[in-house]
Amino acid sequence: MAVLTLKQINKYFGKDSARVHVLKDLDFSVDKGKLVLVLGPSGSGKSTFLTIAGGLQTPDKGSISINGQDMLKLTPKQRDNLRLNKIGFVLQNYSLVPYLTAMEQFQLVDRIKKEGNISSDALTQLLQQLDIYELKNKYPDQLSGGQRQRLAIARALYTQPEVVLADEPTAALDSERVKEVGKLLADLAHQGNKAIVIVTHDSRLQDFADDIYHLNDGVLEKG
Template identity: 40%
Template sequence: MHALPMARPVLSQSMIHRSTTLVTDSMPPITPPMSVPECSQPATATVQSVSKTYRQGVRQVDALREVSLNIESGSFVAVMGASGSGKSTLLHLMSGLTRPTSGSVLIEGQNIADLTDYELTCFRRKRIGLVFQAFNLVPSLSARDNILFPLYAAGESLNDESELTELAQPLGIADRLDHRPDALSGGEQQRVAIARSLITNPAIVFADEPTGSLDSVTGDSICKLLRNLCDQQQRTIVMVTHEPSVAIWADSVVVLKDGQIVNQFLTNECTDAQSLAARYQQVVSIGGQEMLHSA
């Protein structure tokens, strides 16, 4: 194994600021004022009577209305819904990217809605992984340094190069670490983004349309990768998607309509993506009259 180079690029605060989707607060390296455990067991996420209201001029928009949901440890959950149904808002609330108007969001028993901005940043950096449709890689950095970016932002570094190798190998990018984003395919860039989300060894990963910018073959490979993370590493994964062919990889599906959960069902109740699509359309068309008991 090769040792890590003694020096790493120093990322300026302006660069961190430009990458706000990765490190959502442009602030200097911080030491958590609270006890934030290293990732060990997968997280349980619980949403309790959460509502989120936005203002558009004088108009009030209820993005979520009294939503309650429980995500079991080590499970892979897909959140589906039409545009404007509230699915991305729910993911952003659960991942701490925005705060609820009312209700609570618990990750491993910690109500993140009660944390200060400073504490929430610490918690996100240690416990939560984020993957988006847009890869959000820093163009001037190699794949290696994009993956390590969250550590740089927190003023930390790897203890051993083998940690990066062990992360990159199963993602199929171990031989691409020295390449910049413009030399990588779309699938490789998303794999780098996934590796970046895992570098702090979080217990829970939130993915917002992770295959949306990819072709179907590459998208399937990303779905398989997420499935393996859940099965082999016991990661807890919550994924927003509008594609039945993507949702079928999950353990269960949560369906949102008009800011409310109208149904939840297991994917093993569906024989394939087509039957899942039919189930989803049925649920949406009846407006959730067959709504299951909330978790």
């Protein structure tokens, strides 16, 4: 059974002559244990698709469900709780708190989500896998773009979500790091039984994907 399902999603921006049809009758689903790649050029609607999939934006038409639960029928508080417990985000702007060190980013999560996060030992192992453990006392502005990106990936995985939604997670990484992050995410999907959805224009990730979709001009097609 699919853990995340989108049906007949339509999204518009603007009004009258400036109205743009960003997503067009979009259908999508992903099972646990799968890493799915959504490829598309800039402006194709990838980020809009991802934020709608995670309940950060509302479609004009269509439905979104997590484990069969319709997100659009939940109250804002229920939706926030669902995102906190079920979905991990890796967004393009990293969403790191600038005045907290790398390790304090995780301590902040502990204050918001008090149970179900990975153990201290598992966090250490994850940071070592991403080659950022030695940076645990650094602030975001002391990190390179690639290091901030890897920290954002670690923070998204920290809550042990069932679904991970990643927006261009390898954009700031060189080819060797892309291979490391791609393998890490594929292993987490397959061995950790998570559904991982990556929207990107980075074709270097194709070798790690179980399924590949293409999004062009708001139309999503598989293969």
